[in-house]
Amino acid sequence: MINTQPKRSDEPIWWSLFGAGGTWFAMLSPITILVIGLLVPLGVIDKASFDYDRARFFVTHLFGALFIIASIALPMWHAMHRVHHGMHDLKIHTGTIGKIACYAISALFTLIGVLFIILLW
Template identity: 40%
Template sequence: MEKLAINEHGPQHKQAFDEPLWWSLFSAGGVCFAVILPAVILFIAICLPLGLLPAGALSYERASNLLFSVPGFLFVGAVVCLPLFHAAHRLRHGLFDISVGNDILNKKLMYGAAALLSVLALGLVVAGMLR
């Protein structure tokens, strides 16, 4: 969101320097929602129950070993963390559009919650890697 600065020539737009960061996280989260999540749903919710994958393809041991590894860390980052920032950005701009609350406070709450949940999710993966 832009802030208005008033000078002798009238209102002037002041550039928000953090907006490109939030828009890039929004975009990356949207791509993960659109590309990676449907593939995960296809394999876990459709192919596996229908028996289209081998029986041991997603056994507990195999899934646990995959999740608690570096690729699992990247997977959780892509499937959980980036969509959290996507949702936070949508909520923040939605609240701004309907004039609810202060934009600075909404920004801190939305992105803070996304960051906190991301740290929690990635922390759980790291804790599983260290076991």
């Protein structure tokens, strides 16, 4: 029998942040690590292109600021959603308190990323 009065759920919000974070982490984080962590130190990309003035210009530009915030926040939402559901899979039932703790940590890191950008502007 189909329930015509289903209970409202907040899971679509968390699953969308989980999906966005997983996609960001899988697609863009490896490229960022490759460029900043390997190609610049190995000299493939000139270090002058990553000097302080250019980096500050990138971070204070709207698209650069959004990139930094997304690079911090989205993988954190993904990770904490995994932690929340992983605890359930391990039979560690923390209930609403665990859910609030996991998503509060993600929200805190998002806020830290936003504050970081605001302080640089």
